[in-house]
Structures are given as C-alpha cells and as structure tokens.
Amino acid sequence: MSVDTDGTEPRTETDEPGWEVDPDDESGAAVVATVGRQLRLRREAAGLRAAEFGQAIGYGEDLVYKVESGTRIPRQEYLDKADKVLRAEGMISAMKQDVAEVRYPKRIRDLARLEARAVEVGVYAHHGVHGLLQTEGHARVLLETRQPPYSRDEVERGVAARIARRSIFERSPAPSLSFVQEEAALRRPIGGRMEWRGQLERLLEIGQLRNLSLQVMPLNCETHPGLDGGIEVLKFGDGTAVGRSGGAFNGRPVSDPKQLRILELRYGMIRAQALSPGESLAFIEQVLGET
Structure with a gap:
C-alpha cells in the first residue's frame, strides 16, 4: 500500500457507514x-x-x-x-x-433549512424526546430499533442529521425556542440506564439556555389538546410561518393563517397545562435522581 506525505497509511473509509450516496435521492x-x-x-x-x-x-x-x-x-x-x-x-x-x-436524508435537509430560517419554534413532542433535544446515543438507539430495520448507512445518516440540526442552538441572533415534553418520554430508559441518564442531563443542560423554554406535561394531566398528535410551528422573519400536527390536517405541513391559528391555539393550551419551565427542570432533576 502506498503512503501519504507524512508517512502514514492513507485512509480508505470505504467501509465506514453514513457516507454512501443514497440512490433514491x-x-x-x-x-x-x-x-x-x-x-x-x-x-x-x-x-x-x-x-x-x-x-x-x-x-x-x-x-x-x-x-x-x-x-x-x-x-x-x-x-x-x-x-x-x-x-x-x-x-x-x-x-x-x-x-x-x-449526507442527510432529503426530508431532514428540508426540515433543517426551515429550522435555520426560523426566528421562533414551538414544539409539543407527543411520544418520545424531540429530535432536536436527543443525545447522539439516544438517537442511534431509536434508529436502530426501527422496523423494518434501517441499514447501517441509513442509521449513521440519520444520527448525523440529528446532530447537525443542533446548530439551531448556536445561531446568532438566537431564535426563540419552546418545547413541551410528555413525562412518559422522560421515564422510558431508552438505551439503558447510562444512556437514559445522559439524555436527562442533556435536557437539563439545554433547559438553561436563555432563549429556550422547556416544559414537561405531567402524566396526571388527564386531557389536553395534543393527545391525538404532536405539534410543531415555525415562524420566520418575514412574518410567514409553517406548522404541522399529527392530529390536524392529515399531518400535512400548513401555512394558511387560519390553519396556523388552530395549531397555535392548541399549542398555547398545552403550554398552559404543562409544568412551568422552573417546575419542569426541577422535575427532570428529580427523575434523574431516581435513575
């Protein structure tokens, strides 16, 4: 094998997952x-x-x-x-x-471009921890357990895409970010005890950001407007917005002001019924202490 200019063996990386071209893209x-x-x-x-x-x-x-x-x-x-x-x-x-x-799936590329433009993001995560808040290990476990199973290349692409989307936390000027997480998502030990603890610690870390509000929807809340699906609303600097909910408009992205108002109304009620940001961080610390 030939060597490079500094005397080390050249890197091949031909078997490393996550860098093959997706033929469907x-x-x-x-x-x-x-x-x-x-x-x-x-x-x-x-x-x-x-x-x-x-x-x-x-x-x-x-x-x-x-x-x-x-x-x-x-x-x-x-x-x-x-x-x-x-x-x-x-x-x-x-x-x-x-x-x-x-390198990232087309659907994720499109979403990342929207997030990169957004000046305000509001999210209610219906099931698990929202993708923007996941640790690398948490994301990998979720992708590895999909059925039918993803290939190694697809898993690595998905993990890389979720990590890349974290750039939204580093933007300047910083966007206004709001997340509501179900309590059940915080109590599921995805990836085992250490990975679970790492995810809870990540939430506590993110929850300290000045431009971010993190709230927990407690299990003892009997009903709220998000029970039939998650909600995500992104607002842009030009006054336009786009939203989506699994429980409205067949899950399609919408930009019509009337439809957006419905999603905003539901999200506002969800935030009002959730624990306050301070109470939520204290609750996450409590769950972490119980692990």
Whole structure:
C-alpha cells in the first residue's frame, strides 16, 4: 500500500457507514456526481494519477475513484486537502456545504433549512424526546430499533442529521425556542440506564439556555389538546410561518393563517397545562435522581 506525505497509511473509509450516496435521492446524487466530476477533471489537468493524488491527500486510491465516480460522499477534510494539492484557490473547498447537506436524508435537509430560517419554534413532542433535544446515543438507539430495520448507512445518516440540526442552538441572533415534553418520554430508559441518564442531563443542560423554554406535561394531566398528535410551528422573519400536527390536517405541513391559528391555539393550551419551565427542570432533576 502506498503512503501519504507524512508517512502514514492513507485512509480508505470505504467501509465506514453514513457516507454512501443514497440512490433514491436524485438531487443529492447529482450534487455528489458534479463534485466528483470536477475533482477528476482538476486532478487530470494537474497530471496526477488517482494513486498519486490519493497519496498526496492521505486517502486510498479506491476511495478517490469512488468519490470521482459519484458513489461516495467526500468528507470536508478531503475537499480541503484536494483544494490545496490541486491549487484550486478555494473553489473545491467552497463545495463543502452543499456536499455536507447531501449526507442527510432529503426530508431532514428540508426540515433543517426551515429550522435555520426560523426566528421562533414551538414544539409539543407527543411520544418520545424531540429530535432536536436527543443525545447522539439516544438517537442511534431509536434508529436502530426501527422496523423494518434501517441499514447501517441509513442509521449513521440519520444520527448525523440529528446532530447537525443542533446548530439551531448556536445561531446568532438566537431564535426563540419552546418545547413541551410528555413525562412518559422522560421515564422510558431508552438505551439503558447510562444512556437514559445522559439524555436527562442533556435536557437539563439545554433547559438553561436563555432563549429556550422547556416544559414537561405531567402524566396526571388527564386531557389536553395534543393527545391525538404532536405539534410543531415555525415562524420566520418575514412574518410567514409553517406548522404541522399529527392530529390536524392529515399531518400535512400548513401555512394558511387560519390553519396556523388552530395549531397555535392548541399549542398555547398545552403550554398552559404543562409544568412551568422552573417546575419542569426541577422535575427532570428529580427523575434523574431516581435513575
């Protein structure tokens, strides 16, 4: 095997899950194919064989061929090293954002774009812990237990997508975030005791954010407007909004003001019946102490 410029064996990553192109994602596959074509043309113009190029950037020849043929999603560091070796002056590195998004399922990409634009997010999580609040381990367990089972590649894609969506907590200016979680979701030991504790600790950590309100809907609340499905409403800076609920409008996303008012009314009543943010954090601490 050839070695890279610092004397270490080149990385192949050909068997690592989560970086294969989804054949059903036509738009994503087109992006990866275009990037791969540009990389091949620039490599050939520089007079480098695939093996030489791979040695120069620290990756195996097989992985170079997979990236250039559009069957493998290149990592960001792969593109940065390729940009430097091929003297592309930032043209290759500039493709990192588009390529990074392709790794995530199309439905999640669309949702992440909406979340990235939102100035206000309101969520009632009907069953489990909402995706934005999940730890990596919690998300992985949930995806691994889906039936019919996901492939390893699909699981890793899903985990990576949920972790990437956490960027909403780091935005500046920060959006206004509101979550209502059912008590039952906090008491289910998904992934075992240690993973369960980690998820509760994550909720306590997130609950300290100044722009976030986290509330718990206690089991002793006999009825409330969210019993037939979760609710999510995202509002944008231009005054528009989009919402969705499993218990309204056949679960379809809606943007009509009249329909949005119905979702907002239901969510407002749910928040009013839930524990206050302070009471909720104290309750989560209590559950954590019982684990």
